[in-house]
Amino acid sequence: MLMIVCGIDPGLRGGIAIVDVEDQVLLAAQEMPLVKETKNSKNKILDVCKFQKFLTDMQPESIVIERVASRPAQSSQSTFTFGRMYGAIESIVYLQKCVVEQGMFERVEPRVWKKAFGLSSDKGKSKESASKLLLIDDINLLNKISKSDGIAEAALIALYPFQREGKIHLSAIERS
DSSP, X not given: OOOEEEEEEOSTTOEEEEEETTTTEEEEEEEOOEEESSTTXXXXXXXXXXXXXHHHHHOOSEEEEEXXXXXXXXOHHHHHHHHHHHHHHHHHHHTSHHHHHHOOEEEEOHXXXXXXXXXXXXXXXXXXXXXXXXXXXXXXXXXXXXXXHHHHHHHHHHHXXXXXXXXXXXXXXXXX
């Protein structure tokens, strides 16, 4: 039985990952789709059309998003921009079939999911853990997860509810 879960690491360097959590297989992933705010702007914002299309095409059965908050060192402009992006992501998530029909949506704080996997703020360790925990047959997906901590963390966020329940195998290699 497949259980397809979408994990979302919000933010400009975040990612989206679709994981079959029963078999711990990474099925699809991409960095957070961004677009220039205006034609001549340097500022990037969420490309809501691409984000919506990715979720709609993948049809996850559940969505897990990292619950974020402002950081003390962030400027008010940076905090506002990040909050605006998070709000757009959450709005699109609320429109997905799995959320509308079954309420299959969860938010998890970074410190909580990272603790469950024995991780710190070290992004390299997140990439390493995701690579060990997931079967990744597609070389393009393997390259994405090794290059993008946002995608790696999105994949781990997708796995988190199952890790919390003790249903995650320690290593994809052990299952091969």
